[in-house]
Amino acid sequence: MIRIEHLARSFKVPPAPSKAIPFRRAPAAWVQAVRDVNLLAPNGQITGLLGPNGAGKTTTLRMLAGLIKPDTGRMTVDDVDVAREPLVALSRLGVLSDSRGLYPRLTARENIVYYGALQGMTRDAAQSRAESLARMLDMSALLDRRTDGFSQGERMKTALARALVHDPANIVLDEPTNGLDVIATRALRESLRLLRSPEGGAKCIVFSTHIMQEVERLCDSVVVVAHGCSVASGTVAELLERTGKTDFEEAFVQLAFVQTELAERGALA
Ligand SMILES: Nc1ncnc2c1ncn2[C@@H]1O[C@H](COP(=O)(O)OP(=O)(O)O)[C@@H](O)[C@H]1O
Ligand SMILES: [Mg+2]
Numbered sequence: 001m002i003r004i005e006h007l008a009r010s011f012k013v014p015p016a017p018s019k020a021i022p023f024r025r026a027p028a029a030w031v032q033a034v035r036d037v038n039l040l041a042p043n044g045q046i047t048g049l050l051g052p053n054g055a056g057k058t059t060t061l062r063m064l065a066g067l068i069k070p071d072t073g074r075m076t077v078d079d080v081d082v083a084r085e086p087l088v089a090l091s092r093l094g095v096l097s098d099s100r101g102l103y104p105r106l107t108a109r110e111n112i113v114y115y116g117a118l119q120g121m122t123r124d125a126a127q128s129r130a131e132s133l134a135r136m137l138d139m140s141a142l143l144d145r146r147t148d149g150f151s152q153g154e155r156m157k158t159a160l161a162r163a164l165v166h167d168p169a170n171i172v173l174d175e176p177t178n179g180l181d182v183i184a185t186r187a188l189r190e191s192l193r194l195l196r197s198p199e200g201g202a203k204c205i206v207f208s209t210h211i212m213q214e215v216e217r218l219c220d221s222v223v224v225v226a227h228g229c230s231v232a233s234g235t236v237a238e239l240l241e242r243t244g245k246t247d248f249e250e251a252f253v254q255l256a257f258v259q260t261e262l263a264e265r266g267a268l269a
Contacts, residue, residue: 007073035228051225153184
């Protein structure tokens with residue numbers, strides 16, 4: 001189970017040199033990437049983090065993965081506080097980042113086993129886990145090829161196997177279908193459905209996307225993020241009902257754009 005409460009994070013952006021006055025710099029600006037994100041993702045469910053580009057999804061998931069620290073807010077993984085016990089929290093988390101970041105000179109198998117070793121697994125345990133994950137993800141033929149030159153779909157499978165090597169109870173994926181073709185996307189969806197099911201371990205799965213259809217097809221519940229805030233959450237049916245729409249795209253646009261605009265106008269008034 002993953003819980004995020006009132007998460008916020010800003011970045012200082014270095015100023016551009018002034019064109020009008022040489023050697024003079026404008027003061028540094030701040031970007032509020034995440035303002036107030038809340039999320040509760042239970043076990044045995046797929047929770048979608050749905051938002052347009054720049055909404056703050058990647059920043060939120062990078063904080064969850066311990067890569068950057070929040071300014072304020074609280075995150076727990078299976079009730080373990082990420083800030084207080086980062087290593088315990090991370091051992092319960094499998095993360096598929098938006099950049100994938102495989103070692104190109106290592107084979108798929110070596111990438112997976114190396115990550116297992118980093119997670120404290122024995123070599124034998126990591127090896128046999130790599131084999132069984134490869135069967136599950138239908139990538140056995142890839143295992144002993146260098147990842148250099150892999151297609152997007154092959155890279156995604158390798159990165160997913162690597163994220164799952166230590167059999168974490170919680171799985172976080174940042175826009176996993178980006179760059180994938182229809183077949184690879186369907187394969188990923190099938191894998192996530194399996195991981196959600198009791199046979200697959202009833203994992204807690206959180207995945208971010210800007211694609212409404214992904215959420216409709218796959219998610220048990222959805223958190224809509226816009227301008228760094230979670231603006232609505234519930235099942236697709238609940239969000240349709242709340243907005244009075246029959247089409248999820250319409251509901252999403254209303255939630256992500258209209259409501260935040262109203263809120264911002266309210267804040268300004
Ligand atoms: N390291 C950073 N420095 C400055 N701005 C950043 C940084 N990371 C993210 N941002 C900004 O924060 C906002 C949210 O980004 P991001 O979390 O990547 O959104 P998403 O993943 O939803 O597209 C964007 O405006 C982005 O430019
Ligand atoms: Mg992103």
